[in-house]
Amino acid sequence: MKMELVDPVDWGSIIEQIDIEFGAGVTKSLLGNRVPVTMSRGGAKIFYVIPTEWMSRLTEIAEILDIQLIGKELGSIDKGRFRLSLHILVELTELTESVIIVSRRGAEAFTYGRSIIRESVVELNTSLVRGQRVLVLNENRECIGIAALSVDAPLLNRLGRNRLVAKNLVDIGWFIRRLG
Amino acid sequence: MVKKELRQRAKELANEHEYLPYMIERYISLWGEEDTLKFIEACEQPIRSSIRVNTLKTSAGILLHRLQDKRITLEEVPWLADGYHVDFNGASPGALLEHMLGFYYVQGVPSMTAVSVLDPRPGETVLDLAAAPGGKTTHIAQMMQNTGMVVAIEQDRQRMASLQSNIIRCGATNTIVLRRDAKKLDNLPFEPDRILLDAPCSGEGLIPLDPTRKTSKTMADIRFCATREDEMLEAAVNVLVEGGTMVYSTCSIAPEENEYIVDDILKRHPEMEIVEIPTDFGSPGYSEPYGIKLNESLKLARRFLPHLHGTEGFFICKMMKKEGPTK
Numbered sequence: 001m002k003m004e005l006v007d008p009v010d011w012g013s014i015i016e017q018i019d020i021e022f023g024a025g026v027t028k029s030l031l032g033n034r035v036p037v038t039m040s041r042g043g044a045k046i047f048y049v050i051p052t053e054w055m056s057r058l059t060e061i062a063e064i065l066d067i068q069l070i071g072k073e074l075g076s077i078d079k080g081r082f083r084l085s086l087h088i089l090v091e092l093t094e095l096t097e098s099v100i101i102v103s104r105r106g107a108e109a110f111t112y113g114r115s116i117i118r119e120s121v122v123e124l125n126t127s128l129v130r131g132q133r134v135l136v137l138n139e140n141r142e143c144i145g146i147a148a149l150s151v152d153a154p155l156l157n158r159l160g161r162n163r164l165v166a167k168n169l170v171d172i173g174w175f176i177r178r179l180g
Numbered sequence: 181m182v183k184k185e186l187r188q189r190a191k192e193l194a195n196e197h198e199y200l201p202y203m204i205e206r207y208i209s210l211w212g213e214e215d216t217l218k219f220i221e222a223c224e225q226p227i228r229s230s231i232r233v234n235t236l237k238t239s240a241g242i243l244l245h246r247l248q249d250k251r252i253t254l255e256e257v258p259w260l261a262d263g264y265h266v267d268f269n270g271a272s273p274g275a276l277l278e279h280m281l282g283f284y285y286v287q288g289v290p291s292m293t294a295v296s297v298l299d300p301r302p303g304e305t306v307l308d309l310a311a312a313p314g315g316k317t318t319h320i321a322q323m324m325q326n327t328g329m330v331v332a333i334e335q336d337r338q339r340m341a342s343l344q345s346n347i348i349r350c351g352a353t354n355t356i357v358l359r360r361d362a363k364k365l366d367n368l369p370f371e372p373d374r375i376l377l378d379a380p381c382s383g384e385g386l387i388p389l390d391p392t393r394k395t396s397k398t399m400a401d402i403r404f405c406a407t408r409e410d411e412m413l414e415a416a417v418n419v420l421v422e423g424g425t426m427v428y429s430t431c432s433i434a435p436e437e438n439e440y441i442v443d444d445i446l447k448r449h450p451e452m453e454i455v456e457i458p459t460d461f462g463s464p465g466y467s468e469p470y471g472i473k474l475n476e477s478l479k480l481a482r483r484f485l486p487h488l489h490g491t492e493g494f495f496i497c498k499m500m501k502k503e504g505p506t507k
Contacts, residue, residue: 051354054329060369061356069344069357087348090237111280142281172280175349178341 001039003062017082021133022096044078089143099135100124107138111173119161128153145171199394222487223387231284233262236351238283259459263292282349287315290484290494294429295319298376302327307372309362312339314346321352330355363411371421379409381430385493409441422503433493435469443474451502454480
């Protein structure tokens with residue numbers, strides 16, 4: 001795949017989507033002193049961040065070699081929506097308060113692709129709102145995936161124990177499901 | 181044993197233990213009948229599971245504590261910094277949360293040893309050829325503490341998915357994955373400090389893990405693999421930086437895929453030399469397999485054999501490219 005520097009319009013949109021959902025300045029912190037680059041696969045654009053010192057060598061490499069993955073995968077844009085990669089979850093966990101903490105049982109179900117129901121929720125920041133993406137953490141505060149909230153956080157306690165709280169978008173069980 | 185007798189005995193043993201006769205004939209020539217029988221017996225025993233603690237994501241202390249809480253028992257592999265023999269007590273190694281979190285990689289002891297022998301250092305440029313499914317790539321990234329650059333080359337589209345998935349799961353971020361034929365490296369725009377070539381092989385060392393291997397490959401398959409291994413090693417030698425280090429390994433026990441290949445390279449490339457592996461494991465490589473005299477220094481290579489070391493069969497040879505003119 002052909003590697004390119006990111007389109008400023010795309011990059012602006014990515015910064016906006018990450019920062020709105022995970023906190024102002026989070027994208028800048030994720031980037032650190034690395035450079036964002038992009039590659040197209042099918043209809044999607046995949047974004048990676050790479051050390052700045054790689055740039056001079058990569059200009060040559062990118063012209064003649066078929067690169068499949070490079071550095072750290074940030075995420076991809078498909079049909080205008082940016083999706084975060086599992087590659088950056090650990091780093092993102094340290095930068096954001098947009099998290100939902102789930103019980104051991106809820107965490108296990110989540111890694112099997114299930115969504116989160118009320119009885120699994122251990123902690124949810126009350127400032128979070130319906131539709132926004134949150135990191136899903138287990139009780140050891142280890143990130144096990146990303147979910148989209150189905151309710152405003154302040155309404156959590158009004159829900160029945162089996163009601164949906166957050167829809168599974170991606171989870172670390174994908175590593176196993178993908179490979180069979 | 182004269183040739184006719186050897187053939188007859190090999191045929192009998194092959195029939196009895198369900199191997200192809202040419203295999204047993206070669207084993208008797210290499211090791212004698214007694215060790216051949218020990219080898220055959222060892223191949224019927226299961227190989228102990230093993231894992232590598234992924235220190236990019238956790239520490240040995242934390243992981244061991246968590247696995248022991250799940251009634252999983254671990255025992256250090258003496259010569260490996262992060263390698264452990266594991267008894268999962270019926271649990272599925274890939275389904276545990278700690279595996280999904282990338283805290284460990286299920287990997288054979290010989291495979292971990294190959295990377296340990298390569299000894300990649302932080303900040304270097306390292307080439308990993310035929311890299312899928314990524315156990316060695318992620319191990320290299322781990323030893324380099326996610327610095328420098330690991331260039332992983334793989335041609336097979338199907339296997340590419342597992343390579344990328346394991347890189348992401350293990351949190352390796354200093355890696356470039358290229359889809360490319362590892363035999364064609366001539367226009368690579370950099371000279372790697374180290375190269376790992378764990379070559380696609382006939383898998384003759386994997387009989388304890390895959391009993392179908394007793395009958396699935398002919399001598400022609402071994403020759404085919406040997407030709408490909410020779411081409412890959414030649415390509416790798418040509419791009420290695422002067423003073424650089426190379427590890428050639430296979431999961432085959434066939435001298436035709438191991439010592440013969442390295443011997444040919446040493447003849448064609450006087451700038452290459454085999455160097456001693458400072459760690460104590462396995463047994464020496466063969467310098468006179470089947471009575472054919474090869475380079476003496478092949479004794480510095482190491483072999484794992486099921487009947488001697490309780491692992492799958494494996495070959496590891498460490499080489500260096502001398503600096504300055506050698507011809």
